Amino acid sequence: MTSYKAVSSCILCDNNCGIEIQVENREFKSFKGHKAHPASEGYVCQKPGRLNYYQNHSLRLTSPLKKQSDGSFQEISWDQAIEEIAEKLLEIRGTHTGKALAYYGGGGQGNHLQGMHGSFLRKAMGTRYVYSSLAQEKTGDFWVMGKLFGGQDVHATADQIKHADLVVFIGTNPWMAHGFPQSRNVLKDIQNDPNRQMVVIDPKRTKTAEMADLHISVKPGQDAYLLAALLSILTRNNYVDMDFIQSKTVGWTELEAVLRNIPISDFCKQAGVEPNALQDLANRIHKAKNVVVRHDLGLEQSLHTTLNSYLEKLLWILTGNFGRQGTVVLHTSPAPLIGHSEPDENGDYSWKTAVTGMFPISGIYPPNVLPLEIDTDHPGRIRGLIVDSSNPLVTAADSKAYFKAFSKLELLVTIDTAFTETARLSHYVLPASSQFEKWEASFFNFGFPENHFHLRKPILEPLPNTLTESEIYNRLVSAMGEKPTQPLQKFQDKLDEPGRLVLSPLYLLIRRYASVHSEAVMRAGIKPKQGQTLGDALFEKILEGPTTISIHEYSDLWSGYFMKHKDKKIHLYIPEMIESLKELSDDLNKENNGKEYPFILMAGERRSYNANHIIRNPEWRKSDKNGALHIHPEDAQKYGLIDGKKAVCETPFGKAEVTIEYVDSASLGFISLPHGYGMSYAEKGLNLKNMEETNQATPGVRVNMLTGISHCDPFSKTPYHKYIPAKLIPI
Numbered sequence: 221m222t223s224y225k226a227v228s229s230c231i232l233c234d235n236n237c238g239i240e241i242q243v244e245n246r247e248f249k250s251f252k253g254h255k256a257h258p259a260s261e262g263y264v265c266q267k268p269g270r271l272n273y274y275q276n277h278s279l280r281l282t283s284p285l286k287k288q289s290d291g292s293f294q295e296i297s298w299d300q301a302i303e304e305i306a307e308k309l310l311e312i313r314g315t316h317t318g319k320a321l322a323y324y325g326g327g328g329q330g331n332h333l334q335g336m337h338g339s340f341l342r343k344a345m346g347t348r349y350v351y352s353s354l355a356q357e358k359t360g361d362f363w364v365m366g367k368l369f370g371g372q373d374v375h376a377t378a379d380q381i382k383h384a385d386l387v388v389f390i391g392t393n394p395w396m397a398h399g400f401p402q403s404r405n406v407l408k409d410i411q412n413d414p415n416r417q418m419v420v421i422d423p424k425r426t427k428t429a430e431m432a433d434l435h436i437s438v439k440p441g442q443d444a445y446l447l448a449a450l451l452s453i454l455t456r457n458n459y460v461d462m463d464f465i466q467s468k469t470v471g472w473t474e475l476e477a478v479l480r481n482i483p484i485s486d487f488c489k490q491a492g493v494e495p496n497a498l499q500d501l502a503n504r505i506h507k508a509k510n511v512v513v514r515h516d517l518g519l520e521q522s523l524h525t526t527l528n529s530y531l532e533k534l535l536w537i538l539t540g541n542f543g544r545q546g547t548v549v550l551h552t553s554p555a556p557l558i559g560h561s562e563p564d565e566n567g568d569y570s571w572k573t574a575v576t577g578m579f580p581i582s583g584i585y586p587p588n589v590l591p592l593e594i595d596t597d598h599p600g601r602i603r604g605l606i607v608d609s610s611n612p613l614v615t616a617a618d619s620k621a622y623f624k625a626f627s628k629l630e631l632l633v634t635i636d637t638a639f640t641e642t643a644r645l646s647h648y649v650l651p652a653s654s655q656f657e658k659w660e661a662s663f664f665n666f667g668f669p670e671n672h673f674h675l676r677k678p679i680l681e682p683l684p685n686t687l688t689e690s691e692i693y694n695r696l697v698s699a700m701g702e703k704p705t706q707p708l709q710k711f712q713d714k715l716d717e718p719g720r721l722v723l724s725p726l727y728l729l730i731r732r733y734a735s736v737h738s739e740a741v742m743r744a745g746i747k748p749k750q751g752q753t754l755g756d757a758l759f760e761k762i763l764e765g766p767t768t769i770s771i772h773e774y775s776d777l778w779s780g781y782f783m784k785h786k787d788k789k790i791h792l793y794i795p796e797m798i799e800s801l802k803e804l805s806d807d808l809n810k811e812n813n814g815k816e817y818p819f820i821l822m823a824g825e826r827r828s829y830n831a832n833h834i835i836r837n838p839e840w841r842k843s844d845k846n847g848a849l850h851i852h853p854e855d856a857q858k859y860g861l862i863d864g865k866k867a868v869c870e871t872p873f874g875k876a877e878v879t880i881e882y883v884d885s886a887s888l889g890f891i892s893l894p895h896g897y898g899m900s901y902a903e904k905g906l907n908l909k910n911m912e913e914t915n916q917a918t919p920g921v922r923v924n925m926l927t928g929i930s931h932c933d934p935f936s937k938t939p940y941h942k943y944i945p946a947k948l949i950p951i
């Protein structure tokens with residue numbers, strides 16, 4: 221028996237906490253937090269103890285597969301798979317140009333290092349169409365940051381929550397979802413400190429809301445009204461920070477006029493909140509020395525998505541809660557996950573999508589338009605798609621539209637560790653080594669002023685016949701007749717062959733990071749040996765394990781690296797958003813009358829035992845095995861729905877059988893289903909002749925059977941997952 225201790229990280233959410241794993245014969249036997257990890261410092265939640273269900277399960281892929289004409293899959297060799305896929309990509313590119321090809325994914329919650337190599341394949345494919353899950357949550361926010369700060373790749377971080385006097389959480393439940401390092405410890409610290417406060421704006425009394433000093437229960441989807449009213453109160457009370465506004469921003473005069481004119485009481489009524497509650501919040505913000513505002517999917521996946529992000533940002537900017545300890549800050553990235561998409565001088569984009577005319581934000585495109593770009597006779601339609609580390613058939617809005625569209629593709633290739641629903645529709649399926657079997661890195665390092673990086677070494681041999689994504693991409697690029705990536709020549713003594721390949725672009729990025737942020741890197745204690753560059757010294761440190769890579773000063777936030785407008789100021793007035801803000805008044809009282817669909821369904825809540833769709837075997841869950849529908853008992857009784865019993869949940873887009881659970885913390889009219897349930901899984905594994913068995917769905921609802929592609933923000937096309945009209949019928 222082989223038994224050893226290994227250091228890696230949890231890959232179940234974007235915190236990527238450091239862990240120590242006891243491995244026995246390829247099984248993960250026990251875990252603990254890795255104390256030396258500079259961000260998590262030994263912290264873990266309840267989930268990583270179940271990581272063995274990710275690493276070892278019956279639907280792990282162990283061979284390239286090719287779909288046969290009868291729908292079954294045949295195992296084929298890597299050489300055959302690479303050759304045939306490359307040939308088909310070249311054929312589509314040759315006949316229709318690279319614009320007929322697209323790419324989806326490129327890293328989930330912890331495999332971005334390998335995903336980064338997708339860019340080399342995209343270059344060979346001749347495409348810039350990258351669809352990503354980030355464009356079903358954060359692109360509205362990125363667009364707003366682009367206007368305010370001058371770059372869609374400028375990203376605000378909540379890392380300073382640990383130092384804030386007042387934290388305002390809007391549409392996020394960090395007790396469950398985490399979202400910043402050591403979330404639960406930080407929340408408990410705030411709760412136990414009489415000098416610090418927490419305010420939660422959420423329709424539901426979540427665990428985070430229960431811990432808060434003030435919980436404002438907003439009507440689902442009406443945050444834009446609440447935030448606009450709050451901004452108006454702050455303005456009229458002269459609670460805005462005029463020193464900050466005058467020295468660091470432009471556009472206040474025009475904005476002020478709009479904010480002053482907001483009809484506060486009408487907007488409060490629409491948001492379902494008392495003006496007094498907002499006045500109370502405004503007073504708290506005004507009195508607090510340092511405030512951090514953090515939002516997430518409750519704002520991003522509901523009505524007025526992009527406007528919500530703008531108003532949320534004005535809240536911390538106008539009150540001067542930016543750029544100091546305990547306020548909102550920005551962060552650096554050695555290897556940024558996103559870019560900046562700028563229109564040309566005519567205000568147009570050369571890479572708009574052919575059918576819906578969607579433009580890129582941060583270089584990525586929204587999943588809500590992809591089925592429309594495929595399922596059409598349009599000559600510019602997408603004909604070939606590579607999917608890596610994502611399962612759009614289940615995780616993008618409208619599974620039915622996806623199923624129909626994907627069935628029409630001339631080429632669909634899925635690269636995954638597991639035989640997913642998307643894989644099942646693919647022409648070719650390519651087995652990737654797991655995140656514990658290859659070199660990987662945590663890219664969600666959002667610290668400021670201290671930033672960290674965790675390069676993870678493989679802790680297991682790759683499962684036989686699996687390859688790393690970088691190797692798969694390299695082989696495809698070569699087979700397409702293009703130049704493959706060259707492995708890193710330096711640090712040969714510290715790297716194996718797969719490491720040399722995947723780390724070669726990272727090495728260049730780290731060198732650039734060290735040259736752009738040299739002082740901050742040196743402040744982190746990185747010292748080059750004689751004759752060595754700072755970049756090489758930093759890279760060498762990174763090769764040793766999780767480490768602090770830079771320590772900035774707050775004044776750095778005003779440098780051109782962060783402030784991308786020429787005048788290095790924050791540009792407050794965004795005409796498109798002011799237009800949306802004015803439209804709010806026109807839309808007052810236009811809400812659906814609730815007769816046909818009396819409930820608003822949150823399709824995709826974060827709970828104790830969901831982790832996107834990363835773990836397939838339902839045995840991993842210790843509680844909430846059925847992924848029950850949460851409903852307030854009063855609502856339930858009104859419709860004859862019984863705790864623990866089944867009902868049908870119907871939306872304008874689909875219906876599904878649900879298990880009812882009475883939950884006092886739900887607000888009236890607001891029901892919720894968890895994200896991450898209803899995947900297919902078969903105990904006996906991948907029996908290629910018996911497709912029925914592998915199609916078996918596990919308990920819980922596949923929530924995107926209840927969502928629709930058209931139900932999204934008109935501007936950013938991010939879905940309204942948290943605002944699905946619904947009715948419930950007892951069975």
Ligand SMILES: Nc1nc2c(c(=O)[nH]1)N[C@H]1C(S)=C(S)[C@@H](COP(=O)(O)OP(=O)(O)OC[C@H]3O[C@@H](n4cnc5c(=O)[nH]c(N)nc54)[C@H](O)[C@@H]3O)O[C@H]1N2
Pocket residue numbers: 232233234357390391392393394396397398399421422423424426438439440441442443516517518519522822824825826827828829830831832895896942
């Ligand atoms: N346990 C667990 N943790 C996860 C994940 C997971 O699958 N499971 N996934 C990770 C990922 S990918 C992400 S993006 C994050 C997401 O993290 P969060 O956004 O924090 O999680 P959610 O539960 O989706 O939604 C947040 C909150 O929005 C509230 N909400 C719904 N509608 C509205 C509204 O109209 N207004 C307001 N103000 N609030 C509303 C909900 O009640 C909920 O409490 O979580 C990450 N962490």
Ligand SMILES: Nc1nc2c(c(=O)[nH]1)N[C@H]1C(S)=C(S)[C@@H](COP(=O)(O)OP(=O)(O)OC[C@H]3O[C@@H](n4cnc5c(=O)[nH]c(N)nc54)[C@H](O)[C@@H]3O)O[C@H]1N2
Pocket residue numbers: 328329331353354356357517608609610611612615616617635636637638640652653654655689823824825831832833834895923924927941
């Ligand atoms: N209705 C509704 N839909 C939602 C949400 C919601 O709240 N409601 N949330 C949305 C959000 S915020 C997100 S982030 C998305 C997430 O949706 P996706 O982007 O599709 O990502 P995951 O669910 O994380 O699935 C990751 C896939 O990566 C595979 N994988 C794991 N490790 C590796 C690896 O090393 N290599 C490769 N190649 N593959 C690997 C897993 O097997 C899995 O199939 O879902 C979105 N969808």
Ligand code: SF4
Pocket residue numbers: 230231232233234235236237263264265266267268398
């Ligand atoms: S907070 Fe996230 S990364 Fe950390 S242990 Fe929990 S699931 Fe894993």
Ligand SMILES: [Mo]
Pocket residue numbers: 353357
């Ligand atoms: Mo997400």
